[in-house]
Amino acid sequence: MGFSEMRPERTLFYDVDTQRDFVLPGGALYVPGSERILPVLRRLTGLARRRNIRRICSTDRHFPGDRELARNGGPWPDHCMDGTPGQRKVDETAAADPRPLPAHEIPAAELESALGHGGELIIEKQDVDVVAGNANARALLARLARDYDQVVIYGVYTDVCVDHAVNALLEHGRIPYVVIDAIHEIHPANAAAARERWNKRGVRTITCGELEELLDS
Numbered sequence: 001m002g003f004s005e006m007r008p009e010r011t012l013f014y015d016v017d018t019q020r021d022f023v024l025p026g027g028a029l030y031v032p033g034s035e036r037i038l039p040v041l042r043r044l045t046g047l048a049r050r051r052n053i054r055r056i057c058s059t060d061r062h063f064p065g066d067r068e069l070a071r072n073g074g075p076w077p078d079h080c081m082d083g084t085p086g087q088r089k090v091d092e093t094a095a096a097d098p099r100p101l102p103a104h105e106i107p108a109a110e111l112e113s114a115l116g117h118g119g120e121l122i123i124e125k126q127d128v129d130v131v132a133g134n135a136n137a138r139a140l141l142a143r144l145a146r147d148y149d150q151v152v153i154y155g156v157y158t159d160v161c162v163d164h165a166v167n168a169l170l171e172h173g174r175i176p177y178v179v180i181d182a183i184h185e186i187h188p189a190n191a192a193a194a195r196e197r198w199n200k201r202g203v204r205t206i207t208c209g210e211l212e213e214l215l216d217s
Contacts, residue, residue: 006149006150006211006214006215007149008051008052008053008215009052010148010149010150011053011054011148011149011150011151011152011215012053012054012055012056012144012147012148012150012151012152013044013048013053013054013055013056013152013154014055014056014057014058014151014152014153014154014165014169014176015041015044015055015056015057015058015093015154015155016057016058016153016154016155016156016161016162016165017058017059017060017155017156017157017161018041018057018089018090018092018093018155018156019059019060019080019086019087019088019089019090020085020086020087020088020089020090021060021079021080021084021086021087022034022079022080022156022157023035023037023038023090023156023184024090027079027086028077028078028079028080028086029076029077029079029080031156031157031184031185031186033184034156034157034184036184037156037181037182037183037184038090038092039092040154040179040181040182040208041090041092041093041154041155041182042092042093043208043212044093044154044179044182044208044211045092045093045094047208047211047212047215047216049096051215051216053215054148055095055120055121056120056121056122056123056140056144057089057093057095057098057120057121057122057123058122058123058124058125058130058134058155058161058165059080059087059089059122059123059124059125060079060080060087060124060125060126060133061080061082061087061103061124061125061126062078062079062080062081062082062087062126063081063082063126064081066126067126067127068126068127068128095119095120095122096119096120097117097118097119097120098119098120098121098122099114099117099119099120099121099122100122100124101114101121101122101123101124101134101136101137101140102124102134102136103124103125103126103133103134103135104135105135105136106135106136111136111139111140114140115140115143115144121140123136123137123140125137128160128161128164129161129164129168130161130164130165130168131164131168137168138168141168141169141172142172145169145172145173145174146172148174150176150177151169151174151176151177152176152177152178152179152206152211153165153166153169153176153177153178153179154178154179154182154183155182155183156183156184157183157184157185157186157191158183158184158185158186158191158194158195159185159186159187159190159191159193159194160186162178162183162194163194163197166178166194166198166203170201170203175201175202175203175204176203176204177203177204177205177206177211178198178203178204178205178206179205179206179207179208179211180205180206180207181207181208182208
């Protein structure tokens with residue numbers, strides 16, 4: 001499948017959960033091999049800054065009472081707890097000028113102000129599904145899907161949060177690209193099933209090198 005024309009000013013990068021607890025050895029929900037994508041994540045951050053491409057990031061920000069945690073009957077152990085080192089983004093994707101978007105619903109005027117922010121928007125979430133985990137995410141993504149022609153997704157994990165991010169964009173009629181060498185999975189079989197679903201819905205996979213060629217041409 002050929003790639004569509006990609007203009008930096010009409011392109012949005014969507015960085016999914018590239019946090020220390022997921023990507024670095026010793027992290028609370030680290031999956032072996034995740035650190036292999038770090039050099040590609042660094043390239044993508046550099047590309048966004050070099051070409052002045054808008055970047056949004058989702059991050060888990062958990063509190064003791066969150067439903068998805070095992071302590072409350074959820075499926076996941078404590079991870080990305082508020083204020084801990086593991087909750088921070090890895091150095092390769094650290095935001096230069098972050099604007100947090102809290103998980104609780106904010107007024108329309110505040111959301112509009114966030115959309116006008118020139119730096120990185122950080123969608124803080126308390127669920128693997130960005131829409132379920134942040135009350136403002138649906139409205140934000142609907143607006144961004146209208147404002148940008150191309151959305152490029154990368155991060156962790158392929159079969160959980162990346163898959164939810166892809167589905168959220170598809171819900172708003174935007175078929176994203178996924179940078180295939182900048183994602184990592186928990187379960188290979190589940191990741192393969194996710195990629196098959198993406199393919200059936202027209203999602204386009206691309207390498208970082210191919211993306212650089214498109215944007216630097």
